[in-house]
Amino acid sequence: MTSLKVAETLKELRHHRGFTQKQLSEQLHISRQAYSNYENGTRLPDLETACVIADYFQISLDQLVRVGLHPEKPADPFASLPKDMQDFLSDYHCLPDEKQKRVQSYTQFLRDR
Incomplete structure (x- = not known):
């Protein structure tokens, strides 16, 4: 699952900058094949390379690896x-805290009856 978020984020960042995979891999000083594997989700960059990529795009490692550029809202419980x-x-x-406590007390009272 993580590789899919990395791949999705890399593709979006590259398209936003208007680069080809070759151009971006040259900017990052990695082979085009390695970059292509990262973007296709077949490989993950090592930590050092992930740091270089995050620094280059001025994003956090968390954005690159886990949450992406557009974090999803948590599901409504x-x-x-x-x-x-x-x-x-x-x-x-x-409700203010005091009124929430009163509702809780009343609920407890009803449950105990």
């Missing part, structure tokens, strides 16, 4: 709940 429950939880999270 409440998405599978019924709409009324989603609304309740949304309202609950908007």
Whole structure:
């Protein structure tokens, strides 16, 4: 999975700069074949090469390897709940801490009955 994020990120960065694989590999001082393997996801760059690539594009290693240039929003943990429950939880999270504690106490009271 990581190699796919590296490949996707490298391809996007290269296209954004308007380079061919050959031009970019020359800029990075690596062979075109090695760069092509990174971009196709068949190989991962070693740490030193990954650092060179990240420095060249002025991105973090995390962006290059894990999250990419456009991190996805985390999945909504409440998405599978019924709409009324989603609304309740949304309202609950908007309450001040003291009122959330009162709701929790009342829920506990109802459960214990």
